[in-house]
Amino acid sequence: MSYSQQFLCADNASSADWWSWGGGISSFLSANGWTKTSDYNVTWGTTAVPGAGAYVYEVWESNDSLSSGPGAFPYYMKVEYGNAVSNNCPMLRISFSTGPSTSGTLSGNVIGPFYLQAGNTAAETTGASFECDMSTDGTSSVGAGQRLGLLMWRTAANANRPCFLAVERAISWNGSTFSYNSNYLTVVSGGYNSAVAIQQQTLWNPTLGVSTTLQTNWASLPSNLSTNLALNNVPFLPVFPMVGYVDNFLTAVGTTKANDMVEGTTNTAVLYGTSHPFLASYKANWNSGILSVNNGLLMRID
């Protein structure tokens, strides 16, 4: 398991700033067990800022124990890095597939793109850097693909700049033993694409089914109270895969009431019998979107 907190630019006003944020994501994936396929068209430190409205991309492949061998379910993640039309703001969108890509075109079951940031918000200060949090199951020596969390530009000045993505394989749990299985992959996102975009979708193992339809919010637990605090505890509200039934909830992300957490703090939740640290955030792109209003997210950071 790996967690990285970086401070990256949120503008494309210079090559250095462009390489800062794009390269930051790419470097994290590369250093923590994700396999970069041969299908990419960006080299950080070399590739210039794309033209207005254009993207470059990398395609990454899962590399965990469920990605090879009998019953394997490898999947592909296309990360597109772009430049907004008018203001040199970053654009970031991510798609997933069960088959490999050719010249950026994914094959098999495909879901996305999930627009984390469409760039259509006011520009950040050139050269300024903002907190970015990345977490995955892999390490430099252990392949990744079971889980990924990406929270970009949490501290950016622009209210709609922060964006979030969580990816996690299906979970098996018998009351005492936790493991991942190769049935499907759940993707949830919170970002901005002309408006707040909260999304959830399932990428099915192609041997089991086709992918589910995009949901316009997260399948989590609601509360109409201003706080869920009770008996000196604040509940972690899980996000559930929706696959024709309610399956075991994700560990990569949960939700909470905004009033119950302090932005940017680390909090602990016990899931499936194991304690994990979570980063709390209730920025505009999910505060006003997740479960309608006044909610925050908890991103796993171990």
Place this chain on the structure above:
Amino acid sequence: MSKLQQFLVADSSTLANFIAWGSAISAALAGMTGLWTQTNDTGQAVWTQTVLSISATAQSGSNTIFTYTLTSGPALRVGMSITTTNCGTNNNLTGTITALGSGTFTVANATGTTQTGLSGSGSTTVVTLPATGTVGATEFWAMSDSLASTCPLVMKIQYGRTAGSAPYLAFTFGATTNGAGTLFGNVTPTYSNPQLSGSSPSGTGSALYECDFSWASGRFGMLLWRDLGGAATIFLGIERSLNSSGSYTGSYVTVLGVGMNNNSNSSGPFQLTVPALGTGGPVAIGIVATGYNTNNCAWATINWFGPTVYAGSAAVSPVFPMIGYFDNPVTVAVTMKASDQAEGANFSATLYGTAHNYLFTKSGNFNYLMPSGANGGVSGMGMRWE
């Protein structure tokens, strides 16, 4: 596990109708052996008069012990009010039964006398028709399952008549009572159906509507006037805490309600946790003040913003106790997207590795069990039906 389906009036315009639906609920609870036991609190409702023949009395200190045989009506219960006549000097009274023996009952009566060869009689006092907008009868039922001593719960039920002469029901919960009609320990707010005053639904006369009861040790579900719909259909579900295997524990009791937003015409879902004594006070979520069509009231169940059917399977969402953390889900009720199931349908859902049967309703009150956002008003509920 047991279930009971009855067809009851939804009307309090006459004493007969008031007794018809009130006594049916009371009788259903009385029949749930091993789950509910009526307490001995004084002042509780008597739906059917009990008539006795009294043959003797014995004075014991400041109490009079009456020897009787039952002429008609239900058995006596401690706490009942009884009136005796033709029982000899100082023994004709109206008092509260404080103890029962084999063919005897005891009433406090300091000046009573010992008598034999009596041709006396006794009778209990039955409920009367409440005035519009008032409560007419009260009962207290204590959970009496194997976890009752670990996590006691008493349910206070008030039966009444709304401004429009529709049934009025109110529920309050606590750990115990003082024997005289007052709850103690972790006492919750009172949740009632929205019909006592204001623009409430009216009674519907002699028409009969489906009322469903389902229970087992540790679990109770009651769905009243299901096919009347709108604001009139209400639900109450009660279930003990569960471990990860689905076995009951004594940590707390979860109470779920629908259609009980007090005097408002709101859909009125509420979720309540009553912890075991000494572990904290009641925790309530989900009740809102006003607005029948509110999109801001909820149970702790999964909100449906997207498609719920995949590969022919319609997702069923559990309801999770919320007690500072989310715990293992209850089985007494589940939610579904309204469009995924027909009103009144029976369906199966698997919880804790076991398939259970559920009865579905999606009448007006049940559309708002979750916050709705852009796709609001879409939920329905399954009550465990086995």
